[in-house]
Amino acid sequence: MVQPRPVRVFAVSSGKGGVGKTNVSVNLGVCLNELGHHVALMDADMGLANVDVLLGLQPKYNLSHLLSGERSLEEIIVEGPGGLKVVPGSSGLQRMSELTVGEQAGVIRAFSEIGSDIDVLIVDTAAGISGSVVNFARACQEIFLVVCDEPTSMTDAYAFIKLLNRDYGVFRFQILANMVPDERQGLALYTKLCKVTDRYLDVALNYLGAIPQDDYLKKSVQRQGPVSLLYPQSKSAQAFRALARKAEALPMSDAVSGRLEFFVERMIEYSSAAAL
Template structure:
């Protein structure tokens, strides 16, 4: 079986296991699963092409969510050229690559960032894990479920493009946020990624964030172009999540290796990220496109997948 087939079968089997587990393991008092752990929102942030400010969105969204009282973990899943640690001026000594190789546990590579956020940094300049195999994927799932961190939100910063790593992390997340800029090539490439995830991996709901626009009207125009294209050819739902305005203060923050919402909290971009965090926070669990079954599931499903020994 190829990786695409494995990935689809894995997601389908997890959904079946979730349904059967929920039927079998009901509490006689509350009706809730006896082994249900606290729900953790897993959000992937992705883009069709590089250069649209995706990692900056991840960093500032995480810090803005933390300011609302959420406990947030970023996973830098750009396993070849990870850069969230650089954006935030952090100097980690270990990365996610050490976890995937089995050298370290996930808890051991987490570093603290601004605003109380946590970060799992990715390695840079290493080609070995730019295409994860089945064993590395299962190890990561296992390690995520072992986390002792009391988390509310996990944000996955994927690499740009349509690689198998990109599709894996997007299908493993509960919610998919597509970052697009007004650049026509960005719109085209996001459409290609959405089409791939919809037709090959049965993803049918996407949130759209328009970045680096001059005003909200420009952002709505970008969303309309993307929505018109998808509505003609795909049976999916696009939700407009908002926009982040172009801001010289953000450029200055990058030069300082700081998040703009930390060093310039009153900047236009910072206000956009605060609004974005509030909007993300108000999306209820009932509106999530997938159940909490891809990540953080080992306690219920690992025996069926043979993951105990990983």
């Protein structure tokens, strides 16, 4: 019997909005596809889902149609640029906590089946520390925390790390500096964050690198496409490729959750517990 290949599940999160988190998710997915991976991007911003807008997609169905049983996962997935598979978001997390046992089994089975077609799932969470963001982040194997050079970004990133560490025992975070002038500034932000966490928390922060400020990134947003495809020679596109190489090199930390259905089981468990 052929064993299903392990699936990597990455959450892309931020303490505050406006730091370019969804752009990171999209371009990371495209660049991982370029490296030979099969990537799905789940838009988990349950209030302001915007992956489809950023990519110029017009999905007919979304996650809520899967949770209600109206559509299969295969039916709601939209083919994005560069071979990226997109699971459109909806205000579906509360519904997830209300699923019957039979519905839970159906959702888990749906993700299990798609798990045979992909080896990376990127979960683009909402910004902040709401219950839904925390639940999605906890269910993933790795948390990519996007920060930028703004005081509110850094303080909110620390609050995010503190909550997940002290209340839920999350120990490891991957830090990505976005919209910075250069690599030196990105490393300075990481160092600043480490000084605070080393003093007050028992966590391990890993530096993933920096995405530079880039006019081509703005142009790609206006054109509703990934900068890594529209302007592949730009500085930001090159930085996203470096990020993808670092992401694929991260060790598989949890063998049990190497199958995609474990991610969904965790989501249902955490959502149901939060609803009690």
